[in-house]
Amino acid sequence: MNGPGVDDRTEWLKPDGLGGYASGTTCGVRTRRYHALLVVAKNPPSDRVALVAGFDAWLEREDARLALTSQRYASGVVHPDGSDRIESFTNEPWPTWTYRIDDDLLVRCELFRVHEQSTVALRWSAEGEADGVRLEVRPFLSHRPIHDLHADVPDVTLGDHDPDRGTVVWWLGSGSAAIQAASNGRYRHDATPYFDVAYRVERDRGFDHVETLASPGVFSWSLDEEALLILEGTFSGDAESSDDEPSRNTTASGASTTYAKLAAAERRRRGKSADRLERAASAYMVRRGSGRTIMAGYPWFLDWSRDTFLSLRGLCLALGKVDEARDVVATWASTVSEGMIPNRFRDDDEEPQFNSVDASLWFVIAADAVFDAMRTGRRRILRSFRDPVENAMREILDGYAEGTRHGIRLEKDGLLACGEPGVQLTWMDARVGKRVVTPRIGKPVEVQALWLNALTVGTRLDPRRESVLELGRRSFSGRFWNDVTGALHDVVDVDHRPGSVDPSIRPNQILAVGGLPHMMLSQGVARQVVDTVERQLWTPLGLRALAPDDPAYQGRYAGGPDARDEAYHQGSVWPGWIGPFVEAWIRVRGGGASVKAEAREKFVEPLRREFDRHGLGPLVEVTDGSAPHEPGGAPFQAWSLAEFLRVDREILAPRPSQPGAN
Numbered sequence: 001m002n003g004p005g006v007d008d009r010t011e012w013l014k015p016d017g018l019g020g021y022a023s024g025t026t027c028g029v030r031t032r033r034y035h036a037l038l039v040v041a042k043n044p045p046s047d048r049v050a051l052v053a054g055f056d057a058w059l060e061r062e063d064a065r066l067a068l069t070s071q072r073y074a075s076g077v078v079h080p081d082g083s084d085r086i087e088s089f090t091n092e093p094w095p096t097w098t099y100r101i102d103d104d105l106l107v108r109c110e111l112f113r114v115h116e117q118s119t120v121a122l123r124w125s126a127e128g129e130a131d132g133v134r135l136e137v138r139p140f141l142s143h144r145p146i147h148d149l150h151a152d153v154p155d156v157t158l159g160d161h162d163p164d165r166g167t168v169v170w171w172l173g174s175g176s177a178a179i180q181a182a183s184n185g186r187y188r189h190d191a192t193p194y195f196d197v198a199y200r201v202e203r204d205r206g207f208d209h210v211e212t213l214a215s216p217g218v219f220s221w222s223l224d225e226e227a228l229l230i231l232e233g234t235f236s237g238d239a240e241s242s243d244d245e246p247s248r249n250t251t252a253s254g255a256s257t258t259y260a261k262l263a264a265a266e267r268r269r270r271g272k273s274a275d276r277l278e279r280a281a282s283a284y285m286v287r288r289g290s291g292r293t294i295m296a297g298y299p300w301f302l303d304w305s306r307d308t309f310l311s312l313r314g315l316c317l318a319l320g321k322v323d324e325a326r327d328v329v330a331t332w333a334s335t336v337s338e339g340m341i342p343n344r345f346r347d348d349d350e351e352p353q354f355n356s357v358d359a360s361l362w363f364v365i366a367a368d369a370v371f372d373a374m375r376t377g378r379r380r381i382l383r384s385f386r387d388p389v390e391n392a393m394r395e396i397l398d399g400y401a402e403g404t405r406h407g408i409r410l411e412k413d414g415l416l417a418c419g420e421p422g423v424q425l426t427w428m429d430a431r432v433g434k435r436v437v438t439p440r441i442g443k444p445v446e447v448q449a450l451w452l453n454a455l456t457v458g459t460r461l462d463p464r465r466e467s468v469l470e471l472g473r474r475s476f477s478g479r480f481w482n483d484v485t486g487a488l489h490d491v492v493d494v495d496h497r498p499g500s501v502d503p504s505i506r507p508n509q510i511l512a513v514g515g516l517p518h519m520m521l522s523q524g525v526a527r528q529v530v531d532t533v534e535r536q537l538w539t540p541l542g543l544r545a546l547a548p549d550d551p552a553y554q555g556r557y558a559g560g561p562d563a564r565d566e567a568y569h570q571g572s573v574w575p576g577w578i579g580p581f582v583e584a585w586i587r588v589r590g591g592g593a594s595v596k597a598e599a600r601e602k603f604v605e606p607l608r609r610e611f612d613r614h615g616l617g618p619l620v621e622v623t624d625g626s627a628p629h630e631p632g633g634a635p636f637q638a639w640s641l642a643e644f645l646r647v648d649r650e651i652l653a654p655r656p657s658q659p660g661a662n
Contacts, residue, residue, distance in 0.1 A: 006089045011635045013298050014113040015283045019045025022113045022120055023299055026089040029070050030054055031201040034146055034299035040118040040233040045286040046302055051179055051233040053140040053213050060134040068099055074196035074210045093270055104129040112266050121262050124227040133223040140213040143172035149211035153193040156214045163187050170216050183229045184255040185221035206560025228259045281315045284638040291331030297621055297634035304344040307639050309362035313369055314642030318649040322373045329367045330385055333392040339399010357408055357418040357425040360396045361450035368457045397458045414472030415443050416451040428569040432562045438569050442493040446508035448476050453516045476520050487532040505536050505547035507577045514587055515580025527588040540606035543577035544625045545569040555626030571625035579643030583651050596652045
């Protein structure tokens with residue numbers, strides 16, 4: 001009975017703006033350890049914990065029990081048959097399932113995460129003959145970091161509860177966390193463990209995929225009125241020192257009032273975004289301390305700096321969200337150490353990692369773009385923002401010129417050398433065990449394009465950098481061109497051996513033509529580079545990370561962690577490269593209106609058609625390099641969406657609104 005697009009491969013995501021989220025599949029069967037109704041960031045946006053995994057729901061009528069949900073178990077069985085009753089699913093304005101019970105009765109289930117609160121709200125309603133029909137819902141509780149699974153039954157203790165008013169507090173673990181539930185129904189305590197719940201995608205990715213969940217009780221309602229359930233996660237060091245009371249009003253009318261206020265606020269918030277792409281973009285904007293940052297992707301990534309600054313122009317500036325972009329830059333400006341921005345912060349709150357050569361250069365590019373946008377918009381650039389950001393830019397350029405971690409240093413040719421054995425410094429950062437799959441030690445091509453663009457910014461801060469910039473530009477055009485392949489070498493001075501080269505055809509070279517403010521090549525050479533990249537790397541979903549005729553090419557991103565890491569940058573398609581490629585393609589053709597129209601039809605529209613293929617809130621992180629380009633990696637990736645938006649809203653002429661586009 002399932003309608004189109006209702007399956008266990010199409011996923012939805014609703015973040016809370018703090019690093020937490022709700023996520024699942026359109027058919028309701030959870031396939032990842034990350035699928036949950038209530039994931040909460042204890043230290044936003046990090047230290048994320050899954051508190052409520054999901055629920056079972058069913059109808060009771062005339063001695064018949066009819067399921068509305070399904071779970072997959074380790075035996076391979078999917079039970080009960082509730083997903084078969086789904087007639088349709090929509091992700092707007094929030095996830096909503098419609099169940100066909102019979103010719104006379106439809107039941108709808110809606111849920112949304114409350115913005116910047118650790119709360120999820122659910123509503124069930126009936127259309128048709130619902131007399132004598134009862135709804136029962138059994139929540140599944142957890143209490144684990146999002147990357148872990150429960151081998152044993154989670155420890156859940158019943159706290160204060162009122163069965164008739166449908167309110168309850170459950171303490172998790174030793175009392176360090178609690179879930180407070182409010183409803184307009186009744187609550188019956190009936191602790192039942194759910195063993196051997198299995199997650200298909202985790203199994204396919206080569207990870208542990210079976211866990212045990214706790215279900216402490218059942219909520220019930222008569223379906224002749226709407227059924228409401230509000231779940232809130234809280235954290236406390238000591239259960240006994242906490243007020244053991246639900247934070248929601250403890251009457252049915254109180255739950256109804258609370259739900260109505262939350263739903264109205266969420267509709268107003270979503271109404272501020274013009275269309276679905278803008279709403280999708282807002283999912284990646286989160287709080288970090290008193291500032292803002294950008295999540296690299298969901299469900300497992302945090303705010304990696306490289307992805308943050310790769311994404312900022314598309315997710316913020318292309319949508320006119322200059323204040324948000326300013327706040328992101330300000331948040332990261334204070335993190336510079338020895339001339340480097342941290343590559344990422346960690347979920348376990350350990351020291352940040354400084355193992356990226358390009359992230360700091362992307363910061364300079366992004367910060368300069370924010371300054372330009374503020375000037376264009378006639379915004380006042382306050383010294384409290386300008387001074388620390390410009391100081392960070394100077395620290396980065398000076399640190400790289402003088403030499404910093406991991407062999408990053410300016411050399412006599414004006415180019416930037418980097419790298420040491422065992423450390424992955426560029427965006428091609430996969431490793432298997434202690435082996436870096438694509439070490440790229442020496443002078444990687446995109447690092448030079450970034451360095452020279454950042455130096456161009458730096459000349460405005462200090463004109464004395466001009467001589468280094470000119471030397472670097474001359475060296476770049478002379479050292480990277482490969483007349484045999486009609487493309488740029490991927491790395492020169494490989495392993496710091498002067499004159500050695502890696503001629504692999506990779507997308508990195510496109511940054512010398514597009515994706516950055518300044519081209520590094522003459523028009524004729526740039527055209528050859530773009531043509532080679534289009535011929536060897538372009539797919540309808542983006543650029544491959546390696547040309548298919550290379551002996552190291554791997555066309556499938558599948559299998560266990562090691563197999564996927566081997567293929568990650570050895571042929572997989574990256575939608576995020578659409579921005580630099582399309583910008584380069586337009587630049588070498590003169591950039592007229594007809595050229596832009598051709599680029600939209602040829603490159604942008606095919607990718608747009610992929611939006612709802614597997615993730616409702618486009619786009620995925622990677623796909624297979626070979627057809628049919630099955631998706632892999634994170635189902636919701638900031639960089640992928642950001643560069644699509646930058647092309648759609650900034651590089652190309654504005655696209656006219658489409659009926660039903662939102």
